[in-house]
Amino acid sequence: MDSKRLNQWLEAFRDGTLTEAEAEQLARLLREDEQALAQFREDLAFTNLLGHLTDDMISDDDFSRAFWERIQAEDSTQEFSRRFCEKRRQIPSPTEPAAEAEQWQSLARAREHEIEKRAQEALERFKAEERERAEALAYKAYLSQRRRLLVGAGALVMLFAILLLALLAPKPKPDESTVVHSSVPITPAPVATIIRSVDAQWDRQAYSVSKGTRLTASSMLLQKGFVEIAFDEGAEVILQAPCALRLNDAGSMYLTQGIISAFVPEHALGFKVETAAGVITDYGTEFGVVAHENGETETHVYKGKVELASPRTAASSGYTEMLTKGQAGAIAATGAIKRKPFNLTRFVYSLKHATRFGVPGKRLNLADIVGGGNGFGTGTLERGINPLNGMPYTNKIQTLGLKSHQGTTRYWPVPENPFVDGVFTPDNENGEIQVSTEGHTFAGFPNTCRAFYGGITNGSYHESDTGNERVPKTYLRLAGKDYGIENPSIYLCSNQGITFDLQAIRTAMPCVTILRFTALCGITESIRIYTQDEYRTDFWVLVDGRDVYMKQGVTVNSPVQSLDIELQPTDRFLTLATTDGGDRSSNDWAIFAEPVLELAAEAGP
Amino acid sequence: MSEESLTNSEVIKQVQQGSPHAFDILVRRYQARMRATVAKYIADHDDIFDIVQDGFLEAFRSIDTFDPDRDFVPWLRTICHRRMIDFLRQKRTRYQAIQMLIDKGSQHDMVTKAQQHDNSLEQLQALKHCFDQLNQRYQDLIHLRYRTNLAIKDIAIQFGQSAMSVSSLLYRVRTILARCVQSQMAQEPS
Numbered sequence: 001m002d003s004k005r006l007n008q009w010l011e012a013f014r015d016g017t018l019t020e021a022e023a024e025q026l027a028r029l030l031r032e033d034e035q036a037l038a039q040f041r042e043d044l045a046f047t048n049l050l051g052h053l054t055d056d057m058i059s060d061d062d063f064s065r066a067f068w069e070r071i072q073a074e075d076s077t078q079e080f081s082r083r084f085c086e087k088r089r090q091i092p093s094p095t096e097p098a099a100e101a102e103q104w105q106s107l108a109r110a111r112e113h114e115i116e117k118r119a120q121e122a123l124e125r126f127k128a129e130e131r132e133r134a135e136a137l138a139y140k141a142y143l144s145q146r147r148r149l150l151v152g153a154g155a156l157v158m159l160f161a162i163l164l165l166a167l168l169a170p171k172p173k174p175d176e177s178t179v180v181h182s183s184v185p186i187t188p189a190p191v192a193t194i195i196r197s198v199d200a201q202w203d204r205q206a207y208s209v210s211k212g213t214r215l216t217a218s219s220m221l222l223q224k225g226f227v228e229i230a231f232d233e234g235a236e237v238i239l240q241a242p243c244a245l246r247l248n249d250a251g252s253m254y255l256t257q258g259i260i261s262a263f264v265p266e267h268a269l270g271f272k273v274e275t276a277a278g279v280i281t282d283y284g285t286e287f288g289v290v291a292h293e294n295g296e297t298e299t300h301v302y303k304g305k306v307e308l309a310s311p312r313t314a315a316s317s318g319y320t321e322m323l324t325k326g327q328a329g330a331i332a333a334t335g336a337i338k339r340k341p342f343n344l345t346r347f348v349y350s351l352k353h354a355t356r357f358g359v360p361g362k363r364l365n366l367a368d369i370v371g372g373g374n375g376f377g378t379g380t381l382e383r384g385i386n387p388l389n390g391m392p393y394t395n396k397i398q399t400l401g402l403k404s405h406q407g408t409t410r411y412w413p414v415p416e417n418p419f420v421d422g423v424f425t426p427d428n429e430n431g432e433i434q435v436s437t438e439g440h441t442f443a444g445f446p447n448t449c450r451a452f453y454g455g456i457t458n459g460s461y462h463e464s465d466t467g468n469e470r471v472p473k474t475y476l477r478l479a480g481k482d483y484g485i486e487n488p489s490i491y492l493c494s495n496q497g498i499t500f501d502l503q504a505i506r507t508a509m510p511c512v513t514i515l516r517f518t519a520l521c522g523i524t525e526s527i528r529i530y531t532q533d534e535y536r537t538d539f540w541v542l543v544d545g546r547d548v549y550m551k552q553g554v555t556v557n558s559p560v561q562s563l564d565i566e567l568q569p570t571d572r573f574l575t576l577a578t579t580d581g582g583d584r585s586s587n588d589w590a591i592f593a594e595p596v597l598e599l600a601a602e603a604g605p
Numbered sequence: 606m607s608e609e610s611l612t613n614s615e616v617i618k619q620v621q622q623g624s625p626h627a628f629d630i631l632v633r634r635y636q637a638r639m640r641a642t643v644a645k646y647i648a649d650h651d652d653i654f655d656i657v658q659d660g661f662l663e664a665f666r667s668i669d670t671f672d673p674d675r676d677f678v679p680w681l682r683t684i685c686h687r688r689m690i691d692f693l694r695q696k697r698t699r700y701q702a703i704q705m706l707i708d709k710g711s712q713h714d715m716v717t718k719a720q721q722h723d724n725s726l727e728q729l730q731a732l733k734h735c736f737d738q739l740n741q742r743y744q745d746l747i748h749l750r751y752r753t754n755l756a757i758k759d760i761a762i763q764f765g766q767s768a769m770s771v772s773s774l775l776y777r778v779r780t781i782l783a784r785c786v787q788s789q790m791a792q793e794p795s
Contacts, residue, residue, distance in 0.1 A: 007776040008769075013700060015756045027702040041710045045645035046779060049729055050751035052644045053736050058654065060633040066654075067632050067661055294659070334658065336651045413701035422701075437701050 006036065010043050020389075066334055070295065190214035191250045192231045196351050199359040200225035200241070201601075219246040222258070223601040224361035226376075228351055234268030235282070237261070240348055240376070241360035242511050242601060248274070255291040261349040262287055264304075277331035278310035287323075288347035295333030300342055301325055302349060310335040345378045361512055361601040366500060366519075367488035367592075369419045371458025375505075375597075381484060384457030387423045387496050390414045393455060404451040404585065407495060413437050418508065421501040425450050426540070426577045436499050436573040440545030445577070446538070449584045452495040459484030460491035460591075462526065476524040478593050479560045483524075490576065490595050494537045494588035497577030502567065505597070512599050517541070517565045517574055519595040523556040527589045536581025537588040543571050553581055554590075567597070617673040620665075628665050635678065636661070639685050641726040646689055648754070656692055660685035682723060728786060735785035743778045750775055 009026045012018045018026065030037040192215045200209040203221035215229060222243040230236045232250035239245065243258030252272035264271045264282040271282040273289050277297040280289055285304025291297050299308055301323045309320040310331045319337045323329050328340040358365035358376035365375050372392055373379020383393050388405055390412030407425025411434035414420040421437050427450050432443035454460065461484055463473040475484035476491060483489035492498070502514055521539045534555040541549035541563060548565050567574070574597075578590045608630050611619075619627035639657045647653050663684050664671075671680065693708055736744065749755045749763070757775075761768045 004773070004776060007779075008772050011757055011772050011775065013703065014754075017756070018700060023700050023703065027700070027706065030703060030706045037706060037710060041707055043779070044707065046783060047751050048645055048648050049732055050736075050747055050779070050782070051648050051754070052650065052653075052729065053733055053747070053752070058636075058640070060636060063636040063654075063658075064629055064632050067658060068626075068629070070658060070662065071665070294655070296655075332651055332655055334651065334654055336654075338651060415701070437705065439705070 003039070006040060007043070010040060010047070013044075014047065070333060189217060190232075191217045191247050192229045194227055195230045195236065196226075196228040198226045198351055199362060200227045201361075215247055217247050217249055219244070219256075222361075225359050226348060226351055231268070231271070233271070235262055235264045235271040237263075238348055238351060242509065248272075255289055255297075257291050257293060259290050259347065260288065261347040262289070263349075275331075277333055278308060278335070278337075281307045281309065283307065286349065288344075288349065290346065296330055298328065298330045298340055299323060300328040300340075300344065300347065302344060302347075308337055310337055345373050348374070348376050348378055358596075360509070362599055364505065364509075364514075364597040364599060365488050366517075366595040366597065367458045367490045369417070369500070370456060370490050370498070372417065373458075374508075375419070379458050381459045382457055382461065384455050384491075385414055385417065385420060385423050385498065386455050387412065387425060387452065387498075388455075390423055392416050393457070404453050405455075407450045407452060409433055409450075411435065411437070418504050419501055421499040421504075421573055423456060423499070424497045424577075425452065425495055426497050426579050427495075435497065435542060435545050435575045435577075438572065440573060442542055442545050442547065442575075444547055444550070445540070446579055446582065448495050448579045450495055451580075451585050453493040453585060453588075454491065456496055456498050457491045459489050462529075474526045474529060476589070476591050476593070477526050478520055478522050478524065478591065480525070481593075483591060483593050487594065489591045489593040492576060492578050492590050492592060494578040494580040494585045494590055497540075497575060499573050499575040501572070502574055502597075503572050509599070512601055513569065514567050514571075515598045515600050516567055517563065517595070517597055519563045520560050520593040521551075521563060521591065522554060522558060522560045522593075524589045524591050525556060527556050527587055531587055533587070535587040536583050537590045538579040538581050539590065539592075540575070540577040540579070541565060542573075542575035542577070543567065544573050545575075560593075613677040614673045617668060617671060617677060620668050621673065625665075628668065631664075631677065631681075632661055635681060638723070638726045639681065641729045642682065642723050643685060643689050644729065645725055646693065652692065656688045657685055659688045663688070724790070727790065731786045731789035732782065734789060735782050738785065739778070739781070743781075746771075746774065747778060747782075 009018065009022060012022065013026070030040060194209060194211055194213040194215065196211060197209040200222065201224040202209065203223050207220075209225075209227055222239050222241040222245075224241045226238055226240055228236060228238045231247075231253075235251065237253070238261040240259040240261070243260065244256035245258065245260070246254040246256070248254055251268065251270065252274065254274045256276070260273070262271065262273065262282065263286045264284060266284050269282065269284045273280040273282075275289070275291045275297040276295045277291075280287070280297070280299050283305040285306055286302040287304075287306050288300045288302070289297065290299075297308075299306060303325050305322060305324050307320055307322050308329050308331055309318070311318055319335065321329055321337045326342050328342040329337055330340050331337050358368055358373075360376055365373075365377070365379075368377055368379035369375050370385065371379025371381060371383045385392055387407055392414075407427075409425065409427055409430055411422050411424045413422045422435075424433060424435065426433060426445040426448060428443070428445050428447045432441040433445060434440070435442050459476065461473055461475045475482045476489055477483065478489075481487060490498070506512070506514065523535075523537060534557060536553045536555055538550070538552040539554060539561065540547060543565070549563055551561050554561065576592055576595070578588070580588055611630060613631065613634075616627050616630045636657060639660060640653055643653045643656050647656065660681065664681050671677070690708065693704075736747065739747070746760065746764070749760050750757070755763075757768045757771050761771045764771060766774075
């Protein structure tokens with residue numbers, strides 16, 4: 001083992017400048033030479049330690065203060081969490097010893113008591129604020145009346161008449177469409193209105209999601225779909241389920257957990273989104289916020305400017321940072337603020353993007369994910385992933401009918417797409433082939449020619465205007481239905497495979513269970529424009545390297561195959577693949593149409 | 606009895622008997638050591654802080670299930686390691702195959718080192734001492750490369766040398782530091 005060479009590779013590894021060949025050489029060396037692996041790991045650990053030599057020392061006091069502040073913050077949101085996701089309640093199982101169960105129950109009772117106490121304190125504060133607000137309003141009304149009195153005696157008479165009418169008139173009934181989520185005796189004032197919703201459902205089904213519904217200053221949980229609300233001061237916010245929040249007043253909200261997208265017109269400048277980690281203040285803009293389960297808050301600015309501010313904690317002395325268009329930042333639970341790569345695709349910033357296929361808490365569109373989206377319509381059509389290197393295509397591509405590529409047996413991770421683990425070319429040359437970054441393999445693929453056309457894309461089309469071939473723009477089609485614009489599909493010409501990371505999806509959508517994978521699959525009928533011949537393709541679905549679906553020899557004349565595969569909470573990877581059916585990959589225009597993961601929001605107690 | 610003289614077992618019993626704030630003694634006693642352990646695997650200062658906070662939080666939340674007569678430190682270290690492995694898994698790199706091999710090694714450490722004494726904190730302290738002995742140029746080099754994560758090619762421009770020379774120089778300085786740390790650790794057995 002050459003130490004200097006290993007050092008050069010180590011530095012290139014840190015910089016991300018290893019060439020493909022060097023990365024392969026290094027991986028082989030580390031796999032085959034235990035001593036080299038130990039040395040490499042030791043050197044890497046040493047370089048990491050060197051990076052911490054000049055760290056500002058965190059004292060025991062600072063660390064301890066941050067720790068207890070976090071416990072306090074988590075406890076105060078525990079009531080939300082309890083309703084938001086029942087599983088987080090650590091209820092002892094019946095098999096646990098009775099003493100231990102009693103201990104747990106006692107702990108739970110103590111915590112509930114603490115929550116009740118805090119809720120009572122919050123209620124008292126709220127009442128006091130309401131009293132102050134009422135007094136301020138009364139004073140304002142008094143000043144207004146005084147101005148009117150000065151206008152003249154006529155106005156005075158009118159004012160008396162109005163007051164008299166107001167006293168004698170029957171009390172108006174409360175607006176029936178007003179949602180009152182809080183059980184406190186004071187009914188908070190409405191502060192916002194629902195202006196749009198798509199497949200939405202609050203945690204309590206009785207609450208309305210209809211356009212025009214007035215929302216009060218209270219806490220709410222969106223379990224499914226999208227709701228777009230307009231605050232009375234002008235900000236418009238799209239809530240994406242699952243989302244727990246509180247509307248504070250007509251110009252601010254508290255996001256407990258979830259994803260929102262805000263549009264703030266100039267007159268509503270100063271709109272605030274508070275989270276456990278800090279406050280995001282708008283300066284006339286469009287931006288998205290993610291409040292993570294671990295307390296971190298991310299903000300991505302599509303347009304204009306926002307300010308991130310973290311409160312003073314042990315770890316930070318209250319930082320602020322201004323973000324502008326195309327920038328993103330995160331406030332950690334510790335209060336530290338750091339920049340993040342900007343990523344627009346995580347946010348549904350217009351409900352025009354929300355299709356009936358991708359519905360938060362209900363259905364995740366895998367084709368949208370292939371197109372770089374979040375599964376709810378933010379991906380790009382005709383974009384996808386290159387099976388030759390795992391990198392996303394940067395432009396829309398016409399994949400049908402393009403020249404063929406020769407794949408390798410290597411598994412390519414897809415670091416750019418959080419929900420796609422990797423891509424590969426199925427073959428049986430080495431007996432088995434890797435189908436996940438966790439090392440799952442599958443030995444059941446047949447020998448293939450490893451050639452494929454195009455790449456793995458979110459829909460596709462063909463259009464030709466050269467030589468003798470003049471074909472108008474033609475989309476994918478199964479059973480007479482077009483796929484590629486309104487209806488989603490993954491184009492997967494034979495000899496390609498893609499693995500989705502179910503665990504990454506679960507992590508991104510807490511409190512949502514993945515129930516099943518469903519899709520239709522077959523050869524696009526648009527191939528008939530070019531040939532009437534039948535070419536065979538095999539379709540495969542694997543879960544953690546086990547084949548759960550396989551259909552060999554599918555042609556354009558075969559009936560459309562309908563897939564419905566149940567998934568368990570422990571299933572980590574879902575792989576879709578096609579092979580060439582033994583007659584090479586020409587004209588194997590295979591698609592998985594309407595490929596979705598069916599979801600279920602975990603019900604509250 | 607002062608807090609310092611309480612054993613871990615006594616502190617844990619206090620927490621379990623309804624004094625949750627006694628857990629603070631354990632937080633203060635082990636936070637620096639846990640951060641030093643994690644610092645070997647994670648480059649970002651804030652990430653380390655978060656991982657160790659998460660580790661302590663998990664330990665606190667499940668302290669009732671812990672047998673106070675067992676050794677607390679390996680348990681806490683296992684929790685922190687698990688948090689760290691989860692973090693590394695989520696953080697994908699271009700070199701997935703290499704990262705997987707490194708992570709497997711980290712998991713192996715988790716199993717073996719959890720039961721042994723971990724001297725990461727002493728190693729970090731010795732390293733700080735050795736770093737202070739370096740000349741200014743070498744200190745700048747280490748700072749630029751490993752603290753500010755400046756790429757080799759950018760350091761080469763600043764130092765007016767080729768990238769290859771900078772890489773070799775870094776290797777030399779690291780070797781000097783490693784020897785110094787080894788000698789320091791031999792003098793002050795943990």
